Amino acid sequence: xxxxxxxxxxxxxxxxxxxxxxxxxxxxxxxxxxxxxxxxxxxxxxxxxxxxxxxxxxxxxxxxxxxxxxxxxxxxxxxxxxxxxxxxxxxxxxxxxxxxxxxxxxxxxxxx
Amino acid sequence: xxxxxxxxxxxxxxxxxxxxxxxxxxxxxxxxxxxxxxxxxxxxxxxxxxxxxxxxxxxxxxxxxxxxxxxxxxxxxxxxxxxxxxxxxxxxxxxxxxxxxxxxxxxxxx
Numbered sequence: 040x041x042x043x044x045x046x047x048x049x050x051x052x053x054x055x056x057x058x059x060x061x062x063x064x065x066x067x068x069x070x071x072x073x074x075x076x077x078x079x080x081x082x083x084x085x086x087x088x089x090x091x092x093x094x095x096x097x098x099x100x101x102x103x104x105x106x107x108x109x110x111x112x113x114x115x116x117x118x119x120x121x122x123x124x125x126x127x128x129x130x131x132x133x134x135x136x137x138x139x140x141x142x143x144x145x146x147x148x149x150x151x
Numbered sequence: 152x153x154x155x156x157x158x159x160x161x162x163x164x165x166x167x168x169x170x171x172x173x174x175x176x177x178x179x180x181x182x183x184x185x186x187x188x189x190x191x192x193x194x195x196x197x198x199x200x201x202x203x204x205x206x207x208x209x210x211x212x213x214x215x216x217x218x219x220x221x222x223x224x225x226x227x228x229x230x231x232x233x234x235x236x237x238x239x240x241x242x243x244x245x246x247x248x249x250x251x252x253x254x255x256x257x258x259x260x261x
Contacts, residue, residue, distance in 0.1 A: 081253045084248055084249075089247055127192075129195070139183075139197050140185075140249060142195045144194050147192070
């Protein structure tokens with residue numbers, strides 16, 4: 040079974056803090072994704088990566104950056120957290136393009 | 152721009168009352184259609200992939216079907232544990248990205 044593991048289930052951070060969300064997958068997948076999910080807005084893609092050190096912006100990249108130094112690990116960075124970044128963050132991976140993505144359990148981030 | 156639309160937004164069913172959820176898409180040249188189940192506070196759980204019109208996949212009380220314009224998720228004789236949000240998604244024409252529908256919230260009452 041594919042396993043995608045996110046480092047935290049719940050996080051509370053202060054406005055202005057730098058926040059790191061970590062994600063690890065164990066199936067040697069090429070593609071990794073970061074989404075955020077908000078009520079009424081659905082799943083929105085922040086960034087994705089199709090190879091080590093490669094990244095592409097998704098639909099809402101502003102205020103975020105990512106890092107992929109190893110194939111199995113994809114990090115999302117909030118450079119200076121703001122209250123409008125309070126959300127559920129979901130990491131996913133897929134083997135190759137146009138195949139199903141598998142999701143982690145999610146990180147509920149609250150910025151106060 | 153690619154669009155995926157799900158209906159209805161919410162569905163309340165009695166236990167045993169079968170129903171269907173709809174997922175319609177506007178992308179030309181289907182590259183796959185994916186169904187997920189999401190429980191509150193958790194990440195989406197992959198259910199099915201469909202690639203060609205006429206294809207069907209089944210898992211317990213769920214059956215997914217695909218036409219050229221839309222996909223259906225049929226829930227047969229649902230139980231309360233089938234209560235969840237069901238999402239469909241389709242790969243975009245450009246790049247590796249998935250476009251998700253807004254989901255259908257299903258509540259099955261005993």
